[in-house]
Amino acid sequence: MLGFLARRLGINALLVVLATSLAYVVASGVMDPGARYRLLSPPLSPAAIAGKLAEIGADPREPVLSRLVVWARGIIFEGNLGRGLTGQNITQEIFGRAGTSLRLLVIGSLLAAIVGIGLGVWGAVRQYRLSDQVVGVLSFVVFATPTFVIAILLMIAATALNSVLGSQFLEFTGEGGEAGQTGLALVGDRIGHLVLPTLVLVLIGAASYSRVQRSAMLDVLSAEYIRTARAKGLRRGQAIWRHGVRVAIIPMSTFLAYSLGTLIAGSAAIEIVFSWNGVGRYLVSSIGQGDINAIAGGTAFISVVLLVAASLSDVLFGLLDPRVRGTR
Amino acid sequence: MTEPLLQIRDLEIAFKTQNGIVQAVRGVNLDLGAGETLAIVGESGSGKSTTATSIINLLPGTGHITGGSIRFDGRELTSLSRKEMENIRGREIGFVPQDPMSNLNPVWSIGFQVEEAVRANGIATGRKEVKKRAIEVLKEAGLADADRRMKQYPHQFSGGMRQRVLIGMGLAANPKLLIADEPTSALDVTVQRVILDHLESLTQELGTAVIFITHDLGLAAERAKHLVVMYKGRIVEAGPSVEILQNPQHPYTKRLVAAAPSLASRRIQSADAQLAELEVSTQTGTVDFDLVAAAAGRAELKAKQGPRPNAIEVDDVTKVFKIRQGSGRAVDFTAVDKMSFAVEKGTTTAIVGESGSGKSTIARMLLGLETITSGDIRVDGESLAGLDNKGLFKLRRKMQPVFQDPYGSLNPLQSIGNIIGEPLDVHKVGDSKSRRNRVNELLDQVSLPKAMFGRYPNELSGGQRQRVAIARALALKPEIIVLDEAVSALDVLVQAQVLQLLAELQEELELTYLFITHDLAVVRVIADNVCVMEQGKLVEAATTDEVFGNPKMEYTQRLLDAIPGSGIKMGL
Numbered sequence: 001m002l003g004f005l006a007r008r009l010g011i012n013a014l015l016v017v018l019a020t021s022l023a024y025v026v027a028s029g030v031m032d033p034g035a036r037y038r039l040l041s042p043p044l045s046p047a048a049i050a051g052k053l054a055e056i057g058a059d060p061r062e063p064v065l066s067r068l069v070v071w072a073r074g075i076i077f078e079g080n081l082g083r084g085l086t087g088q089n090i091t092q093e094i095f096g097r098a099g100t101s102l103r104l105l106v107i108g109s110l111l112a113a114i115v116g117i118g119l120g121v122w123g124a125v126r127q128y129r130l131s132d133q134v135v136g137v138l139s140f141v142v143f144a145t146p147t148f149v150i151a152i153l154l155m156i157a158a159t160a161l162n163s164v165l166g167s168q169f170l171e172f173t174g175e176g177g178e179a180g181q182t183g184l185a186l187v188g189d190r191i192g193h194l195v196l197p198t199l200v201l202v203l204i205g206a207a208s209y210s211r212v213q214r215s216a217m218l219d220v221l222s223a224e225y226i227r228t229a230r231a232k233g234l235r236r237g238q239a240i241w242r243h244g245v246r247v248a249i250i251p252m253s254t255f256l257a258y259s260l261g262t263l264i265a266g267s268a269a270i271e272i273v274f275s276w277n278g279v280g281r282y283l284v285s286s287i288g289q290g291d292i293n294a295i296a297g298g299t300a301f302i303s304v305v306l307l308v309a310a311s312l313s314d315v316l317f318g319l320l321d322p323r324v325r326g327t328r
Numbered sequence: 329m330t331e332p333l334l335q336i337r338d339l340e341i342a343f344k345t346q347n348g349i350v351q352a353v354r355g356v357n358l359d360l361g362a363g364e365t366l367a368i369v370g371e372s373g374s375g376k377s378t379t380a381t382s383i384i385n386l387l388p389g390t391g392h393i394t395g396g397s398i399r400f401d402g403r404e405l406t407s408l409s410r411k412e413m414e415n416i417r418g419r420e421i422g423f424v425p426q427d428p429m430s431n432l433n434p435v436w437s438i439g440f441q442v443e444e445a446v447r448a449n450g451i452a453t454g455r456k457e458v459k460k461r462a463i464e465v466l467k468e469a470g471l472a473d474a475d476r477r478m479k480q481y482p483h484q485f486s487g488g489m490r491q492r493v494l495i496g497m498g499l500a501a502n503p504k505l506l507i508a509d510e511p512t513s514a515l516d517v518t519v520q521r522v523i524l525d526h527l528e529s530l531t532q533e534l535g536t537a538v539i540f541i542t543h544d545l546g547l548a549a550e551r552a553k554h555l556v557v558m559y560k561g562r563i564v565e566a567g568p569s570v571e572i573l574q575n576p577q578h579p580y581t582k583r584l585v586a587a588a589p590s591l592a593s594r595r596i597q598s599a600d601a602q603l604a605e606l607e608v609s610t611q612t613g614t615v616d617f618d619l620v621a622a623a624a625g626r627a628e629l630k631a632k633q634g635p636r637p638n639a640i641e642v643d644d645v646t647k648v649f650k651i652r653q654g655s656g657r658a659v660d661f662t663a664v665d666k667m668s669f670a671v672e673k674g675t676t677t678a679i680v681g682e683s684g685s686g687k688s689t690i691a692r693m694l695l696g697l698e699t700i701t702s703g704d705i706r707v708d709g710e711s712l713a714g715l716d717n718k719g720l721f722k723l724r725r726k727m728q729p730v731f732q733d734p735y736g737s738l739n740p741l742q743s744i745g746n747i748i749g750e751p752l753d754v755h756k757v758g759d760s761k762s763r764r765n766r767v768n769e770l771l772d773q774v775s776l777p778k779a780m781f782g783r784y785p786n787e788l789s790g791g792q793r794q795r796v797a798i799a800r801a802l803a804l805k806p807e808i809i810v811l812d813e814a815v816s817a818l819d820v821l822v823q824a825q826v827l828q829l830l831a832e833l834q835e836e837l838e839l840t841y842l843f844i845t846h847d848l849a850v851v852r853v854i855a856d857n858v859c860v861m862e863q864g865k866l867v868e869a870a871t872t873d874e875v876f877g878n879p880k881m882e883y884t885q886r887l888l889d890a891i892p893g894s895g896i897k898m899g900l
Contacts, residue, residue: 222389224425224430225432225434227431228425228431230414230417231417232444232445232449232497233445233449233501234444238448243433250435321435322481322483
């Protein structure tokens with residue numbers, strides 16, 4: 001198992017390097033970081049613009065690969081992701097926002113997994129009944145709706161709810177407010193701000209998880225060992241839980257990790273709509289500005305998150321399925 | 329007279345399908361006294377399993393009882409609530425399912441699954457007590473090292489051992505009735521014999537009544553005093569086993585008795601004098617194909633023709649697998665050990681042996697699906713060892729396989745026409761029109777209607793699917809066909825039809841067959857020569873008559889003795 005993990009770690013590190021380099025090269029190829037300087041008045045000379053860009057390692061006269069090497073050296077030897085167009089330290093920018101993003105992502109994806117698995121199992125057990133079909137149709141509707149539309153619809157609903165309740169519990173701007181800075185008040189305030197964005201993430205996650213889980217569960221429900229379990233005298237609920245759900249979540253452990261990418265993309269939209277100062281929003285605004293170093297840095301962050309999740313799911317898979325334990 | 333333990337009256341069971349309601353069981357009546365054994369025999373789809381599972385209300389899918397009554401131990405089972413039924417299952421009626429591979433949950437340890445049965449039936453409480461009883465149950469079922477293996481998972485058990493676990497679970501609570509649904513049909517004959525012997529002594533000791541579901545008439549007669557023959561949802565014949573075998577009344581039972589190869593193969597030995605007579609009767613136009621006559625005819629034909637060139641030569645072949653251990657080290661495992669034999673053109677050689685004896689590995693090496701560790705295999709004089717991918721591709725035009733499981737070997741998303749025509753596409757034979765014609769010709773050759781062209785595998789029966797697999801193998805007009813347990817998964821009647829088809833095709837197309845099987849009864853009627861394998865080694869090779877009439881090795885004798893029903897004298 002340890003050897004297996006070490007090998008996975010090595011492969012994952014290589015993948016992070018590949019993803020980040022690719023992001024750097026592609027961004028350098030299509031983006032024009034000098035654009036923001038050319039619009040200044042009085043206008044700067046091309047040489048002056050190039051000089052400014054050279055300070056942050058984005059001199060367009062340098063070949064892309066040699067710029068990449070310089071940037072990568074900075075990461076390896078100084079542990080920093082370089083400077084952005086406005087001279088800001090990208091490492092600090094990303095680490096400062098990482099907590100905000102991860103809070104949303106971790107809570108959101110875990111809740112989405114729980115809700116999705118629950119709905120999927122419930123739908124499979126009640127296959128073709130009205131409740132199963134309603135859940136099915138709703139998840140396709142959610143699936144087909146763009147994330148920001150869901151976010152805005154929920155905001156409208158929250159406004160209505162707040163005005164009915166006469167309180168301001170459900171917040172929808174920023175990740176924290178003025179309501180409290182210490183103790184319980186801080187926690188309550190944070191939760192009030194978390195509810196809506198998390199709900200959006202849970203909705204888009206659970207919509208797809210529940211469909212996958214439902215079909216996995218249906219496969220398992222027709223398995224012969226379920227019948228054998230019931231023939232032994234087990235109650236229906238016991239048989240479904242121990243022999244059905246326990247087996248049907250195994251393929252989900254892989255699916256959850258690799259669908260996290262969709263959730264990360266969704267969370268970027270959520271951060272923008274709810275004015276959260278997270279990595280996703282930072283990455284999107286960097287793309288708007290043509291900030292190559294920031295884009296590559298953000299990509300590195302996301303690929304690390306994704307691959308950590310993938311490694312966790314590999315471990316989880318091994319824990320859930322005894323058949324793969326010995327062979328790895 | 330007291331009421332029997334189980335009394336089924338006018339039982340009707342139906343399945344809801346998209347095309348309406350299908351009646352699976354029509355008016356079945358059964359009586360079974362305490363401690364008695366009864367076998368229900370019939371082909372798949374006859375309603376035998378459906379009848380049995382309806383007793384414990386575990387009908388698959390949309391099946392439900394539409395009429396009649398099932399009385400068990402003085403209670404009416406059809407009107408019980410779910411909870412009441414859950415109390416009867418396991419505790420009073422045990423169940424042993426068919427396929428040991430799919431009936432144990434792969435993610436729970438054996439110990440957990442047996443303990444679960446013990447706990448669910450309230451036989452013991454408390455962790456230690458439950459564990460103790462679970463080990464006892466497994467030991468009773470014949471797993472001597474149960475305490476050591478409790479923590480292991482199903483995939484670490486062989487098929488025979490898994491079946492013992494399932495039998496143990498079925499009997500865990502000393503039920504009054506045990507329903508055994510084809511409990512050994514997925515196992516080798518020798519393992520089957522040991523397990524059935526064990527089951528018999530266990531149930532006799534405990535005084536358990538047993539309902540045996542099987543498609544094997546010989547096995548049913550050997551294991552049960554009373555026989556019930558089902559056909560299309562009805563009981564067509566019932567009575568004492570020996571009487572039914574020796575004097576079958578219903579035409580279906582007669583066919584079943586005639587087709588059972590295990591019984592027929594014994595007959596050819598005991599009554600050689602009748603052979604000529606039999607041959608005459610088949611020529612005068614009886615519809616049913618007589619395998620015995622065919623075997624005799626072929627032997628005669630072969631004697632006339634004299635020796636022929638070898639189609640396959642296996643020369644000192646060894647196959648070593650590396651098995652990865654948990655610690656990451658690899659251990660060598662010799663699956664095939666210095667094996668040599670040859671197959672003459674236009675003849676059939678059968679390789680028999682228990683599972684794990686290496687017989688399938690030989691087939692896979694011959695097909696080029698597995699590399700050869702040392703030695704050589706020659707097909708038509710051409711060596712396989714040095715063949716590159718291109719050579720293999722060419723070789724496959726000459727040699728085609730038919731595999732065991734007709735459900736697994738056909739792509740469910742392709743139409744029958746596309747499945748049969750695929751080899752032609754792959755090898756770029758002809759244009760689309762000529763391929764279409766060839767597929768129609770092939771359908772004709774395997775006696776399937778042309779209308780099958782656009783249908784899909786799930787609409788076909790097991791026998792029809794195996795015909796499709798054979799048609800696909802024939803598409804490229806190969807000279808050699810490797811049949812890996814190609815009829816093992818089929819019912820006796822269907823098996824007889826497919827064997828007949830194979831024999832006819834061999835005669836017509838001069839095919840060479842390599843027949844891999846664990847079923848010696850089938851070997852008797854289809855093969856000219858037999859190779860017996862044990863643990864990777866060739867232990868006996870001779871003509872079929874020699875092996876059956878005068879087996880030289882004890883192992884071969886054991887395989888022969890294990891054929892169910894071999895001791896029963898037949899009447900026809």
